[in-house]
Amino acid sequence: EAGVVQSPRYKIIEKKQPVAFWCNPISGHNTLYWYLQNLGQGPELLIRYENEEAVDDSQLPKDRFSAERLKGVDSTLKIQPAELGDSAVYLCASSLGASGGPEETQYFGPGTRLLVL
């Protein structure tokens, strides 16, 4: 079974430019998460989707970040305009659901490494 797929794997952009990341979750997983991971730190939640609904976006900097999950499957995270401090790894994860037990276990993709110059 294929895992969580993310693209691109690496992205280098100039500050003030836009950038987008794409995620395809594990088939059948209803819950999708976007995390940001800085060097030497654990992942920090940006947004959580249940199917196509964003149920927790409290940590998403909405002035420059946006996300969507079309038809409750693939998701895109966008930054516009990017700032130097946005350089980090952006991780996507998915889980079966949020009703307790093993279905809440999250499985992660390889991440997109963003460098803003």
Added chain:
Amino acid sequence: EDQVTQSPEALRLQEGESSSLNCSYTVSGLRGLFWYRQDPGKGPEFLFTLYSAGEEKEKERLKATLTKKESFLHITAPKPEDSATYLCAVLGGSFKTIFGAGTRLFVKA
């Protein structure tokens, strides 16, 4: 506020030298405590989920335990291929997963 603290930040072991990693947590309404392994340049890889105090899970040289305030990841007779960062995370009643900063493990042959 939910919080996770991992210690030590880094741990250097000789091959075969058993040790433990600590994850201290505070959470309202624990739904699960998760352990992940992360290799450089890769995403976290799921290892274990623990749900209640007293629970233990094992996988090869790894054993995870849980109390009401902390979890331990015991590594028995580690090998160089066990070198990685080990992340602990808690999911509480807020449905928000909180990760610790991780413990970087180095195992020397």
